[in-house]
Amino acid sequence: MLQLRDVTVKVEGEVILKNINLVIPRGETHILLGPNGSGKTTLLKAIMGMGGAEVEGEILLDGQNIADLSVDERARLGMGIALQKSPAVPEISLQEILQITGEKHGTDEMEEKIESLNCGYLLERGLNENFSGGEMKRSELLQLLVQDPKVVLVDEPESGVDLDNIVIIGEALKRLLKSPREIEKKRAALVITHTGHIMDYLNADRGYVLVRGSITCAGNPRDLFEEVNQNGFEGCLECQITE
Amino acid sequence: MSNHGIEEKKSKLQNKARQALDKKAAYGSDLDLSSEVSTVEEAPLESLKNLDRRIREASLLAGMNTAEKERSGSYFQKGDSAIYARVQDAYEGKVEIMCIEDALQEYPWLWDYWWSMVPVDMDKYTAAVELWGKGGYFMRILPGARLDQPIQSCLLLDEAGASQRVHNIILAEEGSEAQIITGCTVSPEVKQGSHLGVSEFFIKKGAHLTFTMVHNWAEDFDVRARTGVKVEEDATFVNNYLLLKPVRSIQAYPRCVLEGDRSRSRFNTIVYGQENSELDLGSVIELNGQGTRGESISRALSTDGSRVMMRGRLKARSNDVQAHLECRGMLLSKESEMNAVPELWVEGAPQADLSHEAAVGPVSEEVVEYLMSRGFNKDEAVSVVVQGFMQAGIQGLPEALENLLRQTLSSMSEEAV
Ligand SMILES: Nc1ncnc2c1ncn2[C@@H]1O[C@H](COP(=O)(O)OP(=O)(O)OP(=O)(O)O)[C@@H](O)[C@H]1O
Ligand SMILES: [Mg+2]
Numbered sequence: 001m002l003q004l005r006d007v008t009v010k011v012e013g014e015v016i017l018k019n020i021n022l023v024i025p026r027g028e029t030h031i032l033l034g035p036n037g038s039g040k041t042t043l044l045k046a047i048m049g050m051g052g053a054e055v056e057g058e059i060l061l062d063g064q065n066i067a068d069l070s071v072d073e074r075a076r077l078g079m080g081i082a083l084q085k086s087p088a089v090p091e092i093s094l095q096e097i098l099q100i101t102g103e104k105h106g107t108d109e110m111e112e113k114i115e116s117l118n119c120g121y122l123l124e125r126g127l128n129e130n131f132s133g134g135e136m137k138r139s140e141l142l143q144l145l146v147q148d149p150k151v152v153l154v155d156e157p158e159s160g161v162d163l164d165n166i167v168i169i170g171e172a173l174k175r176l177l178k179s180p181r182e183i184e185k186k187r188a189a190l191v192i193t194h195t196g197h198i199m200d201y202l203n204a205d206r207g208y209v210l211v212r213g214s215i216t217c218a219g220n221p222r223d224l225f226e227e228v229n230q231n232g233f234e235g236c237l238e239c240q241i242t243e
Numbered sequence: 244m245s246n247h248g249i250e251e252k253k254s255k256l257q258n259k260a261r262q263a264l265d266k267k268a269a270y271g272s273d274l275d276l277s278s279e280v281s282t283v284e285e286a287p288l289e290s291l292k293n294l295d296r297r298i299r300e301a302s303l304l305a306g307m308n309t310a311e312k313e314r315s316g317s318y319f320q321k322g323d324s325a326i327y328a329r330v331q332d333a334y335e336g337k338v339e340i341m342c343i344e345d346a347l348q349e350y351p352w353l354w355d356y357w358w359s360m361v362p363v364d365m366d367k368y369t370a371a372v373e374l375w376g377k378g379g380y381f382m383r384i385l386p387g388a389r390l391d392q393p394i395q396s397c398l399l400l401d402e403a404g405a406s407q408r409v410h411n412i413i414l415a416e417e418g419s420e421a422q423i424i425t426g427c428t429v430s431p432e433v434k435q436g437s438h439l440g441v442s443e444f445f446i447k448k449g450a451h452l453t454f455t456m457v458h459n460w461a462e463d464f465d466v467r468a469r470t471g472v473k474v475e476e477d478a479t480f481v482n483n484y485l486l487l488k489p490v491r492s493i494q495a496y497p498r499c500v501l502e503g504d505r506s507r508s509r510f511n512t513i514v515y516g517q518e519n520s521e522l523d524l525g526s527v528i529e530l531n532g533q534g535t536r537g538e539s540i541s542r543a544l545s546t547d548g549s550r551v552m553m554r555g556r557l558k559a560r561s562n563d564v565q566a567h568l569e570c571r572g573m574l575l576s577k578e579s580e581m582n583a584v585p586e587l588w589v590e591g592a593p594q595a596d597l598s599h600e601a602a603v604g605p606v607s608e609e610v611v612e613y614l615m616s617r618g619f620n621k622d623e624a625v626s627v628v629v630q631g632f633m634q635a636g637i638q639g640l641p642e643a644l645e646n647l648l649r650q651t652l653s654s655m656s657e658e659a660v
Contacts, residue, residue, distance in 0.1 A: 050612050075618040083616075087609045091631025097617065100627070104618045147617060 001025050002047070002151050002188045007057035009039075009046045016042045017213045020057075024151075027186035029177050029202050031193055031221050034210035035233045040192045041084050043210065044153045047190070048081045049074050061151060076104075080149025082140035084156045084192070090126035094119065094139055097127050098146050107146045117142040117172055133160025141172045152176055152189040158198045170201030177202065196225060209236040244354040252354055256363045260373040263364035270554070271494025271523045274437065274465050276371050282322025282405045291319060291327060298399065298430055305426020306457045307397040315421075316340045318396040322405060323377035337388035338421070339381070340396075343410055346381030353381070356412055360443040360471025360500075368467040372408045372441045379409030379440070384419040384450070393422035393455075400438065401430040411442040415450040415478070423452070427466075428459040435463035444472040446480045448503065455483040460490035462518060468495035476503030476532070484524070485648065486514040492521040496554060499528050501535035501564075512541040513633050513648075516549030516579060525554025525584075530564040530595070537566035542633050545572065545579035556586040559595030568599040573606060573632055 002024045009017040016039045024030050034040050045051035047059055049071040059067040066074055089097075102110055114120055117138045128136055137157055144152060157169050177189045191202060199221065207221030209228065217224055217236045228236065244252070267273050288294065291309040294302070299309045302319075311317055315334040318341075319327035325342030339346075347353050363373050380396055400407050415421060427438060438460070446452050460466060474480050480499060499508045510526040528537035537557060545551045553570040570583040585599035606628050614624035634648070 048616055050616060070621075071612055071615040072618060072620045072624075075616055081616050083613070087607065087613055089610050089613070089628065089631075091628045091635070096627075096631075097614075100619070101617045143617060 001062055003060040005058040009042055010054040020215055024188040026188050028205040029189040030206045031191050031204045032208050032210055033228055038210045039213045040210055041155055044155050047153060048079055078150030080144050080147045081153040082144050086128050088128045090129045092127050093124055094127050095123040101146050105147050113145045134165045137161055137169055145176055150187055152187055154191045156192050158195055166197050170198055174201045211236055244351045249354050256358060256373055259364040260370040263370040264367055266366045268366040272492055280405050282402050285321050285324035285326050288327045301428050301430050302397045305397055305428040305459045306424045307395055307426050313392050314395050315390045315392040316394045318380040320378045320398045321401055325378045337385055339383040341381050343379040343381050360473055361441050361469045368439045369441060369469050372410050372439050376408040376410050379411040381412050383414040384416055384421045386416040387418045390421040393424045396425040398427045400433055400436050403433050404435050406437045408439040413444045415446045415452040417447045418449045420451045424455045426457045429461050434461045437465040440468045442470045446474045446478040448475045449477045451479045453481040458486040459488045462489050464490050466493040470497035472499040474501050474506040477505050479507045482510045484512045489518040490520050494523040497526050501530050501532055504532040505534045506532055507536045510539040514543045516545035516551040518547045520549040523552040527556040528566060529558045530566055531560045533561050533563055535564045539568045541570045543572040545581050546575040548578040550580040553583045557597045558588040559592045559597055560590050562592045562594035565596045570601045572603040
């Protein structure tokens, strides 16, 4: 279970997120909606300990406060993230990072995972080096599949992805989020999205709307999505869906 | 060359050298050569296996295989003494390896090559090699010979405070093909001394030579290398250079002249500046012939208080030539310094196509954080980036050296973090 208690995030001295509270039980997928610049990426990175954010409040992973742990400590506890924009790392190939990540996290069926995300032809390339938008997203999800985390954080998996690849990405997400049968292995996921396409695959349990650094709405993800489509995000500032 | 001609050439060279003894080098810090001493004379060896264990280990780190497995021939020089020069039976008639004094005796024509690609009065170091030099190797790959195993050589210094001054000539005859792996190193006890090396290469028509040099020196060691390469028609010269150990100072700026049409050259350089090393390295490729191609790729890492200067110059004198220069440096400490100085010169060849890329910077924090999010700890993340960065500097490294490089890189990037 992932829980955020009164989380406030500052980046370079500026408050980007205020008093965020949320609970994602195991086996549930929650989605985060919000306009550009509202702080979605900052929130996801802060949960992972990335982006040089100063965090106040508690980030609880199965009850343990991880807010002061380093990024790699969080990863080893079972947190994983697929970034909206990942840096190019020409010094290491996709193959190498998959191999090392797989060794760390004891992954099997590597070939099959690579195949399922159609990344075979990218293996020898420098990681993210000149990857197209869709290739980047597929490789991020592949790395997450190999990492096999308990808490999955995914930032805009569908942006810049064509309709054929949405299917590939959607299926991978489905697999990532819902596969384990035993409850103790079930994952908690937080996915940022702007479109309905990916929602069809996610079967999300709950949604949040983030506007100017605050969660303004929470509720059924489809209802939230409809609401935003009709009235825009500003409507969420005073919307009634919130329980 | 006639005996008379040789005597005349000798005395001319010596005169020029004497006049250049105080001439400072164009680059690098100035060394005082007056206090240098020669080494004790050593007896020739029957087999490299008879070398002391510690010497065998030191030479191994410089790429030398003392069991001579998978090698076509070997040359070993300890201090001033050429103690071993041998061609494996299977390669008799394909390659000749001897110490330079013997070669000059045996082949009067060699005097025509002697000091033809490096001027004897270039500076005090070339002068010192001419006046006080001892040894160096002569390697000749005979016309049309294709060596499927590399030739190896090791120049080792085993006496503290001594100086080694060698003059090497490498002749790749027409249509030949070979690899040379050469290591310059010191035994573990030696921390101080100097090495002055002059090397002249002649790559004849259609020949292909890959020359890989590994430098393994010590903290108080100074090295000055002077190298000239002449490449004829359709011939290729590939130079790999690796420096992975601390040294006090090294300065080298080899010059490769692509004289023949369609000749090619590539320089790969991997250097690791550490402690207080002062490294001033680079290469000059002169593209004189039609359709010549040149490439120079350098990767440098600097840590501790090291200072690294990466030079590179491409000089085009003919149309229809293409060359590229790439210098990339990574800094791992606040105290280290790095400079990249790429130069492109075009002289009367408006169609020449020269380009360069230079980048110097730290290991990207964003990248390290990204790798950490996959479960790498910080040290592993930095080490992966550093290793990948350095490895990209050498492509097509002789197999024998690949493992050595990988080992050194992994231990060195552990030290680096
Ligand atoms: N390192 C930083 N320094 C200064 N401002 C930052 C930094 N990182 C993020 N911000 C600012 O914080 C705000 C939130 O950015 P964030 O990337 O979290 O938005 P987002 O909701 O993910 O937007 P998008 O939908 O465009 O991806 C933006 O105004 C952004 O400019
Ligand atoms: Mg974002």
